[in-house]
Amino acid sequence: MTPIGIALGSTMILVGIYFNSGLDGFSTFLQLSSFIIVIGGLFGALMINFNMKEIKLTGKVFKEAFSKSDHNLKELIQLFIHLSEKARREGLLALESELEELDDEFIKKRCLLSY
Numbered sequence: 729m730t731p732i733g734i735a736l737g738s739t740m741i742l743v744g745i746y747f748n749s750g751l752d753g754f755s756t757f758l759q760l761s762s763f764i765i766v767i768g769g770l771f772g773a774l775m776i777n778f779n780m781k782e783i784k785l786t787g788k789v790f791k792e793a794f795s796k797s798d799h800n801l802k803e804l805i806q807l808f809i810h811l812s813e814k815a816r817r818e819g820l821l822a823l824e825s826e827l828e829e830l831d832d833e834f835i836k837k838r839c840l841l842s843y
Contacts, residue, residue: 814826
């Protein structure tokens with residue numbers, strides 16, 4: 729859905745520019761000062777909200793956003809049912825041994841942060 733969202737958003741911007749001022753609108757829309765404000769503001773906001781280690785992961789994040797990962801939804805549902813039943817019966821700390829055996833780092837990290 730990410731590529732579709734980007735394409736749709738870009739198309740809406742271009743259509744808005746066209747309907748606002750016709751074909752001449754593209755040259756008046758592109759201004760160096762506006763570009764500097766937007767890009768400078770973007771980098772400023774990134775530097776405020778994230779540390780340098782996280783900013784360096786931007787390329788990896790883009791790769792993940794545009795790649796398709798195949799997850800078996802039925803297996804994931806069964807895993808979460810199993811983990812929730814074990815946590816309810818034995819407590820959250822009992823999940824540690826189960827989570828160490830999992831291959832999915834995301835699930836491990838999120839479940840361990842929950843308690």
